[in-house]
Amino acid sequence: MAIKKSNHVIPSKERGGWAVKKSGSARSSRSFDKKADAIEYGRTLSRKEKTELFIHRKDGTIQNRNSYGNDPFPPRDRRH
Amino acid sequence: MAKSRNYSKNVFINCPFDTKYFELLKTLVFTIVYFDFNPRIALEISDSGQSRLEKIVSLIKESKYSIHDLSRLQAKAVDEYYRLNMPFELGIDYGLRTFNNSYSDKRSLILETERFDYMKAISDINGFDIKNHNDIPEQLIECLRSWFSETVGLRDLNSADKIYSDFIDFNTDLFRRKMNKYAGKHNSTEAERFADSEIQHMTMPEYVDAIVEWKSSD
Numbered sequence: 001m002a003i004k005k006s007n008h009v010i011p012s013k014e015r016g017g018w019a020v021k022k023s024g025s026a027r028s029s030r031s032f033d034k035k036a037d038a039i040e041y042g043r044t045l046s047r048k049e050k051t052e053l054f055i056h057r058k059d060g061t062i063q064n065r066n067s068y069g070n071d072p073f074p075p076r077d078r079r080h
Numbered sequence: 081m082a083k084s085r086n087y088s089k090n091v092f093i094n095c096p097f098d099t100k101y102f103e104l105l106k107t108l109v110f111t112i113v114y115f116d117f118n119p120r121i122a123l124e125i126s127d128s129g130q131s132r133l134e135k136i137v138s139l140i141k142e143s144k145y146s147i148h149d150l151s152r153l154q155a156k157a158v159d160e161y162y163r164l165n166m167p168f169e170l171g172i173d174y175g176l177r178t179f180n181n182s183y184s185d186k187r188s189l190i191l192e193t194e195r196f197d198y199m200k201a202i203s204d205i206n207g208f209d210i211k212n213h214n215d216i217p218e219q220l221i222e223c224l225r226s227w228f229s230e231t232v233g234l235r236d237l238n239s240a241d242k243i244y245s246d247f248i249d250f251n252t253d254l255f256r257r258k259m260n261k262y263a264g265k266h267n268s269t270e271a272e273r274f275a276d277s278e279i280q281h282m283t284m285p286e287y288v289d290a291i292v293e294w295k296s297s298d
Contacts, residue, residue, distance in 0.1 A: 006252065008248055008252070010248055011216065011217055011218070012218070013216050013218035013219050013222075016214065016215070016216055021245070021248070023248075023249065023252065024245070024249065025245065026239070026241040026242050026244075026245040027241070054252055054255070056248065056251065057103070058103040058217065059102060059103040059104075059105075059106045059107070059217075060106055060107060060110075060217065060247055060248060060250075060251040061106070061251055061255070061276070061279055061280065062251060062252065062255040062275075062276065062279075063276075064272075065255070065259075065272060071268075072256075073259055073263050073268040073271060073272075074268065
């Protein structure tokens with residue numbers, strides 16, 4: 001299935017650290033020792049690109065999703 | 081005795097079932113399915129009428145291939161016991177292959193965390209196909225890709241970083257599918273929570289089905 005453009009914080013093979021990569025790209029944009037630093041970089045990049053940021057756990061599953069534009073799951077208006 | 085119908089496509093997984101190892105198990109199962117093989121694992125069946133050992137022996141007999149992860153042979157804390165199930169099941173697999181000619185075509189891969197760790201605990205297996213993954217998912221994929229090429233005989237395989245990228249795409253797609261399921265009736269925060277909970281509690285057959293479905297829709 002085609003994946004919409006997004007950024008991902010994922011486990012990296014470099015010293016067991018973390019990396020940020022774009023969906024569909026085999027190469028990481030940048031690698032970090034700490035997950036918190038990878039998340040911060042991923043947020044800045046996603047804000048700039050107005051895309052979704054997926055933060056993965058070590059097992060690959062999604063820990064958090066943040067949208068910085070064109071959210072495919074916008075907040076629902078509970079008043080209507 | 082006739083072998084299982086899918087014998088040549090089955091891969092028995094012998095690994096620890098602790099929370100920490102589950103981080104690697106999902107990568108392991110994904111990669112096996114990615115190469116069009118069937119992961120066979122004790123977690124796939126919950127038949128209380130069958131003993132755990134009977135179940136494991138059946139899985140070993142039904143699988144031409146096996147992957148034994150010995151990366152928890154070392155106790156990590158004071159008073160913690162090291163794990164004996166994995167080397168025991170490796171022994172059963174090796175015994176079947178050695179003492180029964182019908183199973184002499186069985187092939188196996190032994191995994192460990194750090195290189196040559198096994199020498200300290202079970203040096204008898206020196207000379208087997210042993211690879212180390214350092215508990216890092218992408219390195220585990222590299223180990224598996226090499227083994228599927230060298231031992232199983234697959235060719236023209238995608239690179240390990242492409243497979244890892246596909247693993248990340250699969251997880252993202254799975255999360256989106258589950259979000260879609262809940263998003264109609266719940267706000268996005270609740271939908272995310274339900275989606276994550278459903279994924280975290282998927283059974284092994286559900287997880288394998290999800291990978292197969294993702295592959296067929298790609």
